[in-house]
Amino acid sequence: MTKIETKGVRFRYSGQSEDVLRGVSTVFSGGRVTALLGPNASGKTTLFKLILKVLTPTAGSIHLNGRELNQLSLSELSKIVAWVPQEEEPLFPYTVHEYLMLGRAPHLGFFDVPTGEDERILRRTLAELGISELSCRKTTDLSGGEKRLIFIARALVQQTQVLILDEPTVHLDLRNKARVLQAIRKAAKAGKTVIFSTHDVNEASLVADEVKILNGGRIIAQGDPIKVLTERVLKGIYGMKLVFRKVEKRPIAELAPENFAG
Numbered sequence: 001m002t003k004i005e006t007k008g009v010r011f012r013y014s015g016q017s018e019d020v021l022r023g024v025s026t027v028f029s030g031g032r033v034t035a036l037l038g039p040n041a042s043g044k045t046t047l048f049k050l051i052l053k054v055l056t057p058t059a060g061s062i063h064l065n066g067r068e069l070n071q072l073s074l075s076e077l078s079k080i081v082a083w084v085p086q087e088e089e090p091l092f093p094y095t096v097h098e099y100l101m102l103g104r105a106p107h108l109g110f111f112d113v114p115t116g117e118d119e120r121i122l123r124r125t126l127a128e129l130g131i132s133e134l135s136c137r138k139t140t141d142l143s144g145g146e147k148r149l150i151f152i153a154r155a156l157v158q159q160t161q162v163l164i165l166d167e168p169t170v171h172l173d174l175r176n177k178a179r180v181l182q183a184i185r186k187a188a189k190a191g192k193t194v195i196f197s198t199h200d201v202n203e204a205s206l207v208a209d210e211v212k213i214l215n216g217g218r219i220i221a222q223g224d225p226i227k228v229l230t231e232r233v234l235k236g237i238y239g240m241k242l243v244f245r246k247v248e249k250r251p252i253a254e255l256a257p258e259n260f261a262g
Contacts (some may be wrong), residue, residue: 002031002080002193004051008060011046019058020023020046022217023139030161033188033238035225036197038214039237045086047214048164056118063078064162065152078106081162086170088147090139096150097122099133103157125156128186130179140245144171152180156187163187165196167202181207205250214236225250 004027011021021043025242028034036044046118049055051062053074062069072080090099104118126132131149134142139150148171155163168184169177184207188194198204204211205225212222215237221228229251231244241256 001191002065003030004028004162004193004195005063006047006050006060009047009050009057009062010059011043011050012055012058020217021050021057024217024219025060026212026219026222028162028193030193031188031191032209033184033194033196033207034210034212035208036195036212036214037199037201037204038197039199042214043217044214045151045166048083048166048195048197051164052081053077056229070097075106077229078158078160080160082158082160084151084155084163084165084168086166086232088146088151092130093138093140095135096126096131096137096139096142099139099150100125100154100157103154106158106160121158121159128156129153129183130176133151138199145173145176148172149176149180150206156183161194162193163195165194168196169198170202177203201229201234201253206247229253 006024006026009024011017012019024047036047038044045056050057051069053069064072099121101114101118104114104121108114123132126135129149129152131146131153134146134150139147146227152165152168155165165193168180172180181203184194184196188209208225210223211225211228212219213228213229213233221233226249231242234242234253240259243256244252245252
């Protein structure tokens with residue numbers, strides 16, 4: 001199983017006076033779903049972009065199965081890591097089928113054409129997400145929620161060892177949110193290293209094997225959701241009064257009514 005390890009990672013955007021990430025050291029393990037939780041501007045997306053080699057650490061290092069990330073080419077990395085960004089907009093009116101087949105590109109040579117196996121992977125993924133009926137639709141004609149689902153489908157079609165999703169359930173209704181979260185759990189069960197960011201505390205609690213809370217550029221808590229998602233920790237981050245209950249021993253947090261009094 002694939003393991004990602006960050007060691008003292010720091011990052012500062014050009015022109016800024018402070019680091020966005022301030023010495024992040026942590027491990028993401030295979031066969032587990034890890035939720036990265038934290039307020040806006042806490043560094044979640046930046047950390048993902050560092051793992052994807054879109055950005056380069058100002059200090060520290062990132063290792064993939066013990067190999068430093070800067071030793072891997074982007075071509076090699078694309079066969080190991082699939083990525084679903086927060087926002088994406090197809091530039092051309094591909095059909096959904098054509099768009100998803102782009103996810104197979106890392107496994108094909110320059111002159112190769114998709115095989116029967118590629119087609120089977122694509123159809124199976126569409127069926128698992130319950131969106132087979134979208135196959136012939138133009139990507140430019142889809143709703144925001146439908147687009148979100150095909151972005152996730154493309155990452156699954158890529159069949160990598162690592163799956164990174166930046167707020168994967170944004171714009172989705174409850175039914176489609178459940179489909180995506182089920183797909184995330186299934187990917188981890190198959191041995192993949194699955195990392196997703198979210199602002200939804202309860203989503204992290206119910207789906208993740210491990211939660212890492214990033215705040216102010218540092219990981220301030222990490223571990224089992226039952227131990228990490230406590231009133232003390234969450235109130236310290238958001239500064240709001242919360243009401244806690246348990247669903248199958250998992251903590252569920254809700255805003256207390258007194259937050260809206262007066």
